[in-house]
Each structure stands twice: as structure tokens, then as C-alpha cells.
Amino acid sequence: MKNKYIIKTQSECILVQDDLLILKKQIELLKPSQIVLVCDKKVQNIVRSITRSLQVRKSIFLNIQESSKSINMWMQLQKQFYKWNLDRKSVVLAVGGGVVGDLVGFVCHTYMRGVSWVSIPTTLLSQLDSGVGGKNAINTNYSKNIIGTVYQPRICYLSADFFKTLPEREITSGLGEALKYTYLTNRIRVNVSDFKARNYKKISKMTSECLNYKMSLVCRDPLDILGVRQKLNFGHTFAHSLETATNFRKFRHGEAVIHGIRFALIVSKNKGLLKDSLYETYRSNLMDVELPRIPRSLSGEELYRLAQKDKKSISGEIKMVLLEKKGKIRNSISVTKEEFLTAYEQLKLHY
Numbered sequence: 001m002k003n004k005y006i007i008k009t010q011s012e013c014i015l016v017q018d019d020l021l022i023l024k025k026q027i028e029l030l031k032p033s034q035i036v037l038v039c040d041k042k043v044q045n046i047v048r049s050i051t052r053s054l055q056v057r058k059s060i061f062l063n064i065q066e067s068s069k070s071i072n073m074w075m076q077l078q079k080q081f082y083k084w085n086l087d088r089k090s091v092v093l094a095v096g097g098g099v100v101g102d103l104v105g106f107v108c109h110t111y112m113r114g115v116s117w118v119s120i121p122t123t124l125l126s127q128l129d130s131g132v133g134g135k136n137a138i139n140t141n142y143s144k145n146i147i148g149t150v151y152q153p154r155i156c157y158l159s160a161d162f163f164k165t166l167p168e169r170e171i172t173s174g175l176g177e178a179l180k181y182t183y184l185t186n187r188i189r190v191n192v193s194d195f196k197a198r199n200y201k202k203i204s205k206m207t208s209e210c211l212n213y214k215m216s217l218v219c220r221d222p223l224d225i226l227g228v229r230q231k232l233n234f235g236h237t238f239a240h241s242l243e244t245a246t247n248f249r250k251f252r253h254g255e256a257v258i259h260g261i262r263f264a265l266i267v268s269k270n271k272g273l274l275k276d277s278l279y280e281t282y283r284s285n286l287m288d289v290e291l292p293r294i295p296r297s298l299s300g301e302e303l304y305r306l307a308q309k310d311k312k313s314i315s316g317e318i319k320m321v322l323l324e325k326k327g328k329i330r331n332s333i334s335v336t337k338e339e340f341l342t343a344y345e346q347l348k349l350h351y
Ligand SMILES: NC(=O)c1ccc[n+]([C@@H]2O[C@H](COP(=O)([O-])OP(=O)(O)OC[C@H]3O[C@@H](n4cnc5c(N)ncnc54)[C@H](O)[C@@H]3O)[C@@H](O)[C@H]2O)c1
Pocket: 040, 042, 043, 064, 065, 066, 069, 096, 097, 098, 099, 100, 102, 122, 123, 125, 126, 129, 130, 131, 133, 134, 135, 136, 137, 145, 162, 163, 164, 165, 166, 167, 170, 173, 253
């Protein structure tokens, strides 16, 4: 006997931008038994208007850093949910950057096998990327993001109010992720000057364009098994190696992504996928962004070894997302050690 079961594994996710009333209505539709808040302490003041409007009565404010994505913190929040008597009809608001989103998303998926959550990303980077898509993770002392699941938030709420308190480097970090989208599709344009001038209106508009684009891919492959979402990793193979090699201290994620995009462009050109003339245009567009430099002491061999551990690599063979031209991505292209090391030398020469 052979039976086929079609299982729709993921719930829908509604994107709401800068409209508290709609957010409130959407949450009411979930008929919550109670609404609770897990929030980064740094946005405690800004979040008040949201919690007041939603009548949130139970809150926890956390001092957030990358190390908060830990098994200990996961335990602590599980206990907190239990003390709060959360049930399967409760709704959790996760307010903070990518760290809060990754941590709380994972806690929500594993508490009682799944409690609904609302993602309220507060960094530019998280509004552009991790706020939607449902990927969550915690770190261990041997690897980053190694334990995690995919669990969609029911609602993602974007608010430009959070941008105002972001330090300069967080804006540049967001810019890195925003620039990535301009290579994936011709529909999104990013002006570096809007970021430098902190033109929140323009940044907000561009943010929702990027997230809508990301959601269009997520809907086609919610659990990230078909490869549809792979193109979102453009620039990320090298970025992850760079972040890991520098212990996640020297670069903000989006800063590393800009170096990663530069690296991916060089590899694409060297492989003959990207025309020299286009490479020069794209390269000069990226020159306007000021970034921490790659430490000269960092060896290509080490970065290569780390790239072999990338989630896209198969049996130690590096697979990169490369580019033919803007809007034309080539997924999962094998890159040899020699190609990797040559590109790294060229990257160091240029930047
Ligand atoms: N799940 C995904 O799809 C995905 C994608 C990309 C990155 N990530 C993860 O996201 C994390 C990085 O996210 P991030 O860059 O948002 O980091 P983060 O959450 O650590 O935030 C960066 C810093 O900004 C502070 N902050 C947050 N909002 C603020 C605000 N409005 N004003 C002032 N300060 C504020 C935080 O306290 C922190 O110090 C990493 O752990 C990464 O692995 C996940």
C-alpha cells in the first residue's frame, strides 16, 4: 500500500508596516488567550506605544548580545513561559534585532510544540532579513546557529521608529543586506546616500520592498528545501567565513556581507560568468561604503577551511551563489580551493 499525504507545514505570515491599528486587528484575529512580550532592553522606551496599544501585561526585557542565543537563555525563556501560564493560544511578541528573533522564534517553536509569535525586528538588518522567513537558531560553544528550526511568525511588524536609535554601524550593516537584494532582482534599487543621510522614509520603503521580495521566495519554499531561497545567500559564503575567523567581533554581519559580495563578484568574473565591464561597474558602486578592513594576517587557507563548513557546501566542496548580471543569479556553483584563494588575493589587493 502506498499513500501520499500532503502536509501544509507552515502558517501564513502577515507583513504590517507602521500601522499599529492594523497590527492590533491582526493580532485580535488570532484570538489570543494572552499576549506577552520578550524584548531587547535597548528598545524598552520605543516599544511602549506598542505594548500600551496591545495591552501587554507580562514582559521580560533582556540585555542582548550574540551570546544570548544560548541553550541557557532558551531554558530561561521556557521557564518564563511556563510561569506565565502560556498556552497554545498565547501570542508572544519578539521585539529586538536578529538575536531576539532567532532566540524567541526557537523558544516559541519548542514551547508546547509551538506557540504563535509576532516578529518585531528593531535593527535595520533584521527588518531587511531575519524578521521574516522563519529561520531561527541558537549557538553552542563549538558552532554558531547550529541548533534551530524553521517556524514562521504569524505577523511581522516593521516600524521606522526603531531606526532612530541605531548606531551608525548598525545602519551600515543593514545597508550590506539591502545591497544584496539589488543583485537578486532588478526591481529593488538602493541609494547609499539615503542610508548615509538616514532618510528613514526612503529606507522604510526600500525595507518593505526587500522583505516582500524575500517573502515571495519564502512562500515558494517555506522550509528551505527546494533551493529557491538559496539566492538570499549571495555574498554570505565568504561573509560567514570572515565573521567566524574574526570571532564575530570585528565585523557586523552586514559589513561582512559587503566584503562577501565583493568576493562573490570577483569569483563570478574569474569564472567568466560576469563580464569584466559589468564587474567594474558593480565594483565601483560598492566603493562608497566604508568598512572595517579585512585583517592582513587572515590567511586564505583558514577562510577556505571555514567555507568548507558552510551550510551550502557538500562533502567539503564549496558551493557559492554567483552572478551573471543583476537579476541573474547562478545558484550552487562549485568553487575550487585554487579559485577561492586567487579571489581572496585579488580582494585584498582591491580593498
Ligand atoms: N534567522 C535569519 O534568517 C537570520 C538572518 C540574518 C541574521 N540572523 C542572525 O541575526 C543576528 C544579527 O542580527 P542583528 O544585527 O539585528 O543583531 P542584534 O540583535 O545583536 O542587534 C545589534 C545590536 O543593536 C541593538 N539594538 C537592537 N535594536 C536597536 C535599536 N532599535 N536601537 C538601538 N540599538 C538596538 C542590540 O541590543 C545589539 O546591541 C545574528 O545572530 C545572526 O545569526 C538571522
